[in-house]
Amino acid sequence: MANVPVDPLRIIARFGPHLSSMTGVRLSTSVEPERLVKTHCCFCGQQCGIQLKVRDNEVIGFEPWEDFPFNRGMLCPKGVKRYLQGSHPDRLTTALRRDSSAEAGFSPIPYDQAIARVAGEIGRLQAAHGPGAVGVLGGASLTTEKTYLLGKFARVCLKTPFIDYNGRLCMVSAGAANKKAFGIDRTTNPWSDMVGTDVIWIAGSNVAECSPITTNYIWQARELGAKIIIQDPRITPAARTCDLYLPVKPGRDAALFAGVLQIMIERDWLDHAFIAEHTSGFEQVAEYCRQWTLARTADVTGVPARAIAQAAEWWGTARTSFLFHARGIEHHSNGVQNSLGTINLVLASGRIGKPKSGYGTIVGQANGQGGREHGQKCDQLPGWREIANPEHRRYIAGVWGIDERELPGPGVDAYEMFRKIDAGEIKGLISICFNPKVSLPDNSFVTRCLEKLEFYTAIDFFLNDTAWHADIVLPGSLHEEDEGTVTQVEGRIIKINKAVECPGEAREDWRIIQDIAKALGRPAGFTFADPREIFEELRVASKGGVADYSGVTYEKITRQMGVFWPCYSDDPRTGAAIDDHPGTPRLFEPGSYNPVARGNGPFYFPDGRARFNVAEYRPPVDDASDEYPIYLTTGRVVSQFLSGTQTRRIGPLVRQYAEPRIEMHPRLAAKLGIADGDWTTAETRRGTITLRAQVVTTIRPDTIFIPYHWAGPKSANQLTVAAQDPISKIPQYKVCGCRVRKAEAPPDYAAVLEPQQ
Amino acid sequence: MAKPEYLHFFIDPNRCIGCQSCVQACTECDTHRGESMIHLEYVNRQESVQTVPVVCMHCDQPTCAEVCPADAIKRTGDGVVQSARKPRCIACGNCVVACPFGVPELYEDRKIMMKCDMCYDRSSVGKKPMCATVCPSQALFFGTLEQITQLRPLSAPVNTFQFGDQTITTRVYVMVPRQIATRAPLLDVVSAMDEQPRSRAVTLRVVADSDPFAGVEV
Numbered sequence: 001m002a003n004v005p006v007d008p009l010r011i012i013a014r015f016g017p018h019l020s021s022m023t024g025v026r027l028s029t030s031v032e033p034e035r036l037v038k039t040h041c042c043f044c045g046q047q048c049g050i051q052l053k054v055r056d057n058e059v060i061g062f063e064p065w066e067d068f069p070f071n072r073g074m075l076c077p078k079g080v081k082r083y084l085q086g087s088h089p090d091r092l093t094t095a096l097r098r099d100s101s102a103e104a105g106f107s108p109i110p111y112d113q114a115i116a117r118v119a120g121e122i123g124r125l126q127a128a129h130g131p132g133a134v135g136v137l138g139g140a141s142l143t144t145e146k147t148y149l150l151g152k153f154a155r156v157c158l159k160t161p162f163i164d165y166n167g168r169l170c171m172v173s174a175g176a177a178n179k180k181a182f183g184i185d186r187t188t189n190p191w192s193d194m195v196g197t198d199v200i201w202i203a204g205s206n207v208a209e210c211s212p213i214t215t216n217y218i219w220q221a222r223e224l225g226a227k228i229i230i231q232d233p234r235i236t237p238a239a240r241t242c243d244l245y246l247p248v249k250p251g252r253d254a255a256l257f258a259g260v261l262q263i264m265i266e267r268d269w270l271d272h273a274f275i276a277e278h279t280s281g282f283e284q285v286a287e288y289c290r291q292w293t294l295a296r297t298a299d300v301t302g303v304p305a306r307a308i309a310q311a312a313e314w315w316g317t318a319r320t321s322f323l324f325h326a327r328g329i330e331h332h333s334n335g336v337q338n339s340l341g342t343i344n345l346v347l348a349s350g351r352i353g354k355p356k357s358g359y360g361t362i363v364g365q366a367n368g369q370g371g372r373e374h375g376q377k378c379d380q381l382p383g384w385r386e387i388a389n390p391e392h393r394r395y396i397a398g399v400w401g402i403d404e405r406e407l408p409g410p411g412v413d414a415y416e417m418f419r420k421i422d423a424g425e426i427k428g429l430i431s432i433c434f435n436p437k438v439s440l441p442d443n444s445f446v447t448r449c450l451e452k453l454e455f456y457t458a459i460d461f462f463l464n465d466t467a468w469h470a471d472i473v474l475p476g477s478l479h480e481e482d483e484g485t486v487t488q489v490e491g492r493i494i495k496i497n498k499a500v501e502c503p504g505e506a507r508e509d510w511r512i513i514q515d516i517a518k519a520l521g522r523p524a525g526f527t528f529a530d531p532r533e534i535f536e537e538l539r540v541a542s543k544g545g546v547a548d549y550s551g552v553t554y555e556k557i558t559r560q561m562g563v564f565w566p567c568y569s570d571d572p573r574t575g576a577a578i579d580d581h582p583g584t585p586r587l588f589e590p591g592s593y594n595p596v597a598r599g600n601g602p603f604y605f606p607d608g609r610a611r612f613n614v615a616e617y618r619p620p621v622d623d624a625s626d627e628y629p630i631y632l633t634t635g636r637v638v639s640q641f642l643s644g645t646q647t648r649r650i651g652p653l654v655r656q657y658a659e660p661r662i663e664m665h666p667r668l669a670a671k672l673g674i675a676d677g678d679w680t681t682a683e684t685r686r687g688t689i690t691l692r693a694q695v696v697t698t699i700r701p702d703t704i705f706i707p708y709h710w711a712g713p714k715s716a717n718q719l720t721v722a723a724q725d726p727i728s729k730i731p732q733y734k735v736c737g738c739r740v741r742k743a744e745a746p747p748d749y750a751a752v753l754e755p756q757q
Numbered sequence: 758m759a760k761p762e763y764l765h766f767f768i769d770p771n772r773c774i775g776c777q778s779c780v781q782a783c784t785e786c787d788t789h790r791g792e793s794m795i796h797l798e799y800v801n802r803q804e805s806v807q808t809v810p811v812v813c814m815h816c817d818q819p820t821c822a823e824v825c826p827a828d829a830i831k832r833t834g835d836g837v838v839q840s841a842r843k844p845r846c847i848a849c850g851n852c853v854v855a856c857p858f859g860v861p862e863l864y865e866d867r868k869i870m871m872k873c874d875m876c877y878d879r880s881s882v883g884k885k886p887m888c889a890t891v892c893p894s895q896a897l898f899f900g901t902l903e904q905i906t907q908l909r910p911l912s913a914p915v916n917t918f919q920f921g922d923q924t925i926t927t928r929v930y931v932m933v934p935r936q937i938a939t940r941a942p943l944l945d946v947v948s949a950m951d952e953q954p955r956s957r958a959v960t961l962r963v964v965a966d967s968d969p970f971a972g973v974e975v
Contacts, residue, residue: 022784022791029787061785075891077781210775212893219772219894223909235969237774237806241958247969304972307964361956520941638776652784656777667975676803696955697804697968701975 002262002453002469005105014104015463016090021649035341037499041079043641045363047488052499054499059086076212084650092475093504111505119519121455125428135162135426139372139433143484145534151375157517161408164378168414172728173335174361181343183604186491188587189359195354198318201229204328208237209638235698249302250631250735251620253329257341259297260312262289269316271350288614292600320356331733333723353588370487373547378411378733385544399541421449432459437466438643441720441731442686464645465711475506482508484531492562551581620735621723628737631703634716640709648756661694665701679743681696687718688745713749758881759835769932772896775808779888786887794873805954813873814858814926821852836928843868857920913938919945
């Protein structure tokens with residue numbers, strides 16, 4: 001049984017979230033650091049370069065790293081204050097076991113005993129119920145080395161098919177669409193390419209708050225003449241001054257793209273030569289779009305017809321362009337179709353694979369790109385190989401030194417894993433870098449599933465909200481306590497450098513995973529001495545795959561300030577060994593060679609052609625209705641990150657935006673009798689939440705917005721719907737029907753919880 | 758050491774996204790660790806997400822210094838107006854009231870006025886101030902006039918401000934749309950004080966989206 005062992009207030013009192021602040025040497029102006037460590041921010045997919053000031057095995061501050069080319073010293077507030085996650089009072093420095101007799105529900109336990117217990121329970125469950133009785137959940141904030149090791153651990157050590165990761169909530173719609181359209185899943189150009197382009201279309205991305213550094217690139221592009229189009233139900237900070245704002249109704253994005261493409265077809269704003277030479281499938285897409293007349297598109301999407309026509313004209317007649325999208329169009333049960341809709345606009349324009357023209361998805365997590373490439377995804381093996389592909393299986397089995405028949409088949413997505421826990425099929429769980437009790441939709445279901453687990457162990461550096469259910473908690477490493485690589489938003493592989501040692505009994509995550517393998521008596525393949533050794537094996541494992549890292553070395557990354565994959569150890573044309581492949585900053589350039597097309601064209605299919613895919617509009621699941629008439633959408637604020645395990649513990653960030661609010665338009669507020677600051681209850685078919693209202697004109701009047709970083713009674717995911725895209729399995733976080741009323745009384749939590757708790 | 762003459766501070770509120778990176782980074786600066794000297798506020802959050810970052814404008818003839826009865830506020834030769842000097846400041850708050858830009862703040866607990874000193878420990882050795890280094894939108898920019906001219910063809914730097922009868926020139930520049938700067942090379946602050954921000958700053962003739970939600974039914 002994995003119920004929360006004691007009253008949550010007692011767990012919070014001991015394990016937080018409590019707030020860190022600048023004190024002691026961190027506040028002193030006379031203390032000099034011993035050294036500066038060049039590394040990157042631990043938060044979003046931009047992966048800004050930063051230098052950490054280190055003294056006495058403590059990170060005491062930061063210094064901008066102005067030479068790193070992507071951000072040149074720029075940082076968002078999370079990056080500025082990220083160093084305050086270290087030396088934190090909530091930091092786990094020992095292993096813990098659940099102990100309902102303990103005041104806070106958990107007691108310290110020697111690390112070796114904890115590992116022995118984990119191995120014993122896994123062994124017991126697998127002996128009784130088979131290898132698939134144990135599942136693994138990973139995360140896309142882990143280094144690529146760790147994600148690789150975790151995938152290998154699940155398949156080789158545990159022999160379970162059930163591994164998936166929190167990128168399932170983040171990047172999978174974009175990834176699936178990219179694979180379908182291009183045969184490769186990566187942003188096409190470095191960000192510097194967008195300065196000098198004619199038009200930038202940003203679909204469903206609150207750039208200013210979710211990828212702040214990108215803002216300067218966009219503003220700089222505008223200085224040089226670019227028109228900026230932003231599609232969002234909210235007037236986000238970038239939308240305030242963009243050239244054209246498309247106030248799309250939540251969940252209607254595919255319709256908008258089809259309507260715009262229809263205008264481009266009618267006005268013949270198409271690159272016929274590109275479509276004929278480098279693509280296939282245009283006719284079927286054109287046939288589908290025919291039904292999307294301007295009037296119908298405006299009616300369905302809620303975007304005024306003249307704005308749609310203007311967007312089509314700017315996009316259709318541009319000479320160069322970029323299109324970016326993010327979770328706003330991807331977090332839908334129609335997320336892959338939405339993403340394909342944007343790609344159709346790009347392919348119809350022919351503007352891809354050129355210095356000032358490209359397409360990309362703005363990844364959300366630190367390793368949103370690298371974390372989705374090397375095998376912690378349920379259907380995937382390293383190098384973006386497929387676990388169901390016999391040839392791919394044979395290659396990886398060879399690298400791992402096992403018989404291909406021992407390799408499990410495809411597992412299921414992270415949410416489906418919880419359904420399998422609910423059904424009693426998965427009985428044991430290991431999680432790292434994932435806080436599903438906060439981050440998954442309809443999270444009361446997730447809680448019920450956690451309660452059904454026979455054994456659960458969580459690896460983390462703080463006691464995250466999900467880990468309250470754990471039998472054993474293993475103390476892992478902070479970002480600055482380990483080294484490795486991640487791949488950031490542009491597809492640039494960068495190096496994370498270790499600044500300090502793990503405190504107490506905490507240790508690097510990869511060591512913990514290997515310790516479990518050893519304790520299980522299955523150490524073969526899990527005896528790496530350091531992340532570099534893991535990376536060297538990953539290079540071999542990725543070789544020949546689409547995400548080919550074989551030519552990447554730690555030294556090359558440092559020397560070049562990043563390496564864009566694919567980067568080959570053998571010349572893909574001749575097969576001859578080379579050691580100076582610089583990487584591939586720009587994909588799909590005319591005349592470019594790739595090992596899939598073998599000279600037939602720039603895209604990663606045997607015929608070298610990109611695919612148009614019919615991107616069908618489907619209304620959202622649990623759409624607004626008479627009973628639940630208002631659209632609920634969720635997202636981020638700039639000072640918080642994901643489920644807040646780190647950022648809800650950093651004092652200055654919490655003070656910037658302390659608690660979630662329900663954002664609504666004054667016209668809706670007036671109709672409901674709600675004033676700014678009133679306690680307000682939002683209710684969906686899954687649950688209710690009571691928060692203060694924030695009444696602003698910067699949101700569609702038929703829509704409310706709640707940021708999702710908070711836990712328990714403040715968690716927006718009590719309300720969201722577990723509907724998933726049929727292809728990518730991403731949940732539909734960005735829309736569901738809800739109703740809103742003024743609360744009768746303040747919520748119970750208001751009297752007992754601090755804002756971040 | 759002094760701030761090099763050729764380096765200037767430029768503010769472009771049009772670029773500001775309100776992320777508070779400048780505010781957070783300001784607290785990391787060695788001259789005033791733990792305290793931010795930057796004011797970053799919504800103009801009117803109910804109507805707009807517009808925010809305006811305010812650092813010290815470093816006036817050529819600083820009103821704060823002129824009204825200081827203790828002669829505690831000094832402008833160094835490189836044009837940087839420093840925080841109040843501790844031995845002299847009597848914490849009377851005259852400067853707080855008098856500054857036309859609302860910059861100085863009185864720290865009652867320490868009995869001293871503190872304000873933005875352009876990260877003097879950094880700028881005096883040729884480094885950028887913390888805020889302008891980290892600013893993700895580069896609404897705060899530190900560099901040469903040549904750089905800003907080359908990077909920002911749509912706007913122009915203005916450093917003359919009209920407050921009623923008082924004309925103030927500053928070392929810090931505000932970027933304004935180039936057309937406006939060409940017509941009137943100064944900003945009349947008082948006459949602009951009643952203007953309210955709109956949710957959308959850009960209105961296209963073809964779209965008329967000053968209220969993009971006008972057609973949405975509740």
